[in-house]
Structure formats: C-alpha cells, structure tokens
Amino acid sequence: MPVAIFVRVTTLRIAVPNKGSLSVPSEQLLTAAGYRVHRGNRELMIDDARNDVQFFFLRPRDIALYVGSGTLDAGLTGRDLLLDADTGAEEILALGYSESTFRFAARPGAIADLRDLDGRRVATSYPGLVEKHLAEHGVQVKLVRLEGAVETSVQLGIADAVADVVETGTSLRNSGLAVFGEPILKSEAVLIRRPAAELTEESLAAIERLRRRLKGVLIARQYVMIDYDCPVEVQQAACALTPGIESPTVSPLAREGWVAVRSLVPRERAPFVMDELWEVGARAILVTPLESSRL
Numbered sequence: 001m002p003v004a005i006f007v008r009v010t011t012l013r014i015a016v017p018n019k020g021s022l023s024v025p026s027e028q029l030l031t032a033a034g035y036r037v038h039r040g041n042r043e044l045m046i047d048d049a050r051n052d053v054q055f056f057f058l059r060p061r062d063i064a065l066y067v068g069s070g071t072l073d074a075g076l077t078g079r080d081l082l083l084d085a086d087t088g089a090e091e092i093l094a095l096g097y098s099e100s101t102f103r104f105a106a107r108p109g110a111i112a113d114l115r116d117l118d119g120r121r122v123a124t125s126y127p128g129l130v131e132k133h134l135a136e137h138g139v140q141v142k143l144v145r146l147e148g149a150v151e152t153s154v155q156l157g158i159a160d161a162v163a164d165v166v167e168t169g170t171s172l173r174n175s176g177l178a179v180f181g182e183p184i185l186k187s188e189a190v191l192i193r194r195p196a197a198e199l200t201e202e203s204l205a206a207i208e209r210l211r212r213r214l215k216g217v218l219i220a221r222q223y224v225m226i227d228y229d230c231p232v233e234v235q236q237a238a239c240a241l242t243p244g245i246e247s248p249t250v251s252p253l254a255r256e257g258w259v260a261v262r263s264l265v266p267r268e269r270a271p272f273v274m275d276e277l278w279e280v281g282a283r284a285i286l287v288t289p290l291e292s293s294r295l
C-alpha cells in the first residue's frame, strides 16, 4: 500500500553560520527578529513553520556557495567570505557585527608595497579574494592556501607575507608581523540572497520581509526613544537637537504653553542630547530602549 509522506514546502530556506564568530550574533539577531532559530540539540536544520522558513546550519565558508547555486534562498555570512567564494550570491543588508578588515602583512620593513609582493609566497585562507585583488593590480605571487592560523606561516618559513582577517591586530603582533598597503576590504556580517532574477515573486517578497525585519532590529539597537516636555518658546531649539529620522512628534500638554516631544536619537548620542535638552529648558526627559522597529 503506498504511504503518503507529507513534506512541507517552505517559501524560504535560509543558511545560518553553525560556528565561529558569526554564529552567536546571527542567532541573536534572527531571534530578535521573531524567528525560531535556537538549536537546543545541535540540529542541522530547524523548521520555523510559523514564519514559513527553514534554517540550515552550515559552515560560514560554505554559505555563499549554497546561496549562489540556488540551493538555498538567503543566508548570513561574512562579506569577505561572500567575495572569496564569488558565487553570484548578492549582499542585500550589512549586519554590523563580525567587523574586520582584510589586509596584507609581513615582517616589519620586509615588504612595503603591493608591487614588492611580485614573485613572493603569500599565505591566505581567502585565495579567491586575494587572487582577484592582485590580478587587478597586475601582481603575480605564489599563493599558499591555509585553513587558518595564517599569521604563523611566515615564522614557520612557508610564506613571505600573509593576507588575512584583522580585527584588533593582536594575532599579527603576536606573530611579529605588520600590515602594509591599503586594506583589501572592510568586512562585516551580511545578509545575502540568490540573484534576484532566479527568484519567484513570492520568494523575493519573503526575502524582503526578512530583510526588513533584520533592519528593524538593527535600527532598534542603534536608536533610543527620547520623550521630554518643554515650553513652546524653546520647542524649535529642542526639536533641532532631536530631529529624529523623519520628524519629531509634538503634542500639546494640559499645562498651558508647554508641549511634549517624542523622537528617536542615536543610542550613543543620548546622554549628550539629554544634557543639551536640559540646557535649553526641556524637563521630564525620558529615554527608553526600542525592541524592534519598521521604518
């Protein structure tokens, strides 16, 4: 007797980093955006039926491959990994974490300029990115491909220079290396999707919804809501300090000659804006964090 197997067809299949520095902040961001993405038991896939999304937990380095080939619709990865894989997947939103630069480094004084690399051995885990950059500058090197701990390769004598991720610079310093030349790239976590031409209208709309949700959380993290009361005479000066993203909301107060103002201010500016508002005569100044937004 034939057995009917019910397979749910999801609108969106999304790749999420399963380890490394992208993994925890990616899960936190998706959770804050209302997705069920927490892996209680090292699951390889989570079916978030309520949002009509399936999440696949993959190595960060492989994510651009899955998305570029159309196996998955969207994913979270690093810009450097996306460009290294060069699969046709498109960056559609910068996510603001796992920030780094990608740079050349060598023993101090050994190599000063990109052109000095000609004919030398360069170690990297990002061969695609490095080859493309060097080709654009007409420089030919012997690439040494490594999985990680790239900085150690010069000390161990298998390379003359490295091209690697730099954040604080501690790894380079500990290996007795110094950067040279211009940064190859500024990287951070990014949301990527299949080339738009390959997506159905329904999938495109679902990815746009995902993008808007993630952006809403990022904006909520960057801004706080500020509320204050002020005399009508200083309203203009106060509003100039809190212009908001579009325009502040001004409402009349029961107290004659006073208004209440509500606006968004960048989180790190909030204490300074509060001081300045007080100086112009605003009172009852309150700051509240945002959980999410849709602007």
Ligand SMILES: Nc1ncnc2c1ncn2[C@@H]1O[C@H](COP(=O)(O)OP(=O)(O)OP(=O)(O)O)[C@@H](O)[C@H]1O
Residues within 6 Å of the ligand: 019, 020, 021, 022, 060, 061, 077, 078, 079, 080, 081, 098, 099, 100, 148, 165, 166, 167, 187, 188, 189
């Ligand atoms: N120290 C770091 N600071 C900021 N971003 C980093 C750092 N190391 C790696 N990244 C970024 O994290 C992303 C993922 O890189 P990768 O897969 O190498 O993860 P990882 O955090 O280095 O973990 P692992 O080395 O265990 O694989 C890349 O976009 C890379 O630029």
Ligand SMILES: O=P(O)(O)OC[C@H]1O[C@H](OP(=O)(O)OP(=O)(O)O)[C@H](O)[C@@H]1O
Residues within 6 Å of the ligand: 147, 148, 149, 150, 151, 164, 165, 166, 167, 168, 169, 170, 171, 172
């Ligand atoms: O400038 P820093 O703050 O030192 O950070 C940069 C280092 O961090 C990452 O290394 P990771 O620990 O992931 O090891 P890996 O090189 O083996 O990936 C990256 O590959 C660099 O080596």
Ligand SMILES: [Mg+2]
Residues within 6 Å of the ligand: 020, 148
């Ligand atoms: Mg690493």
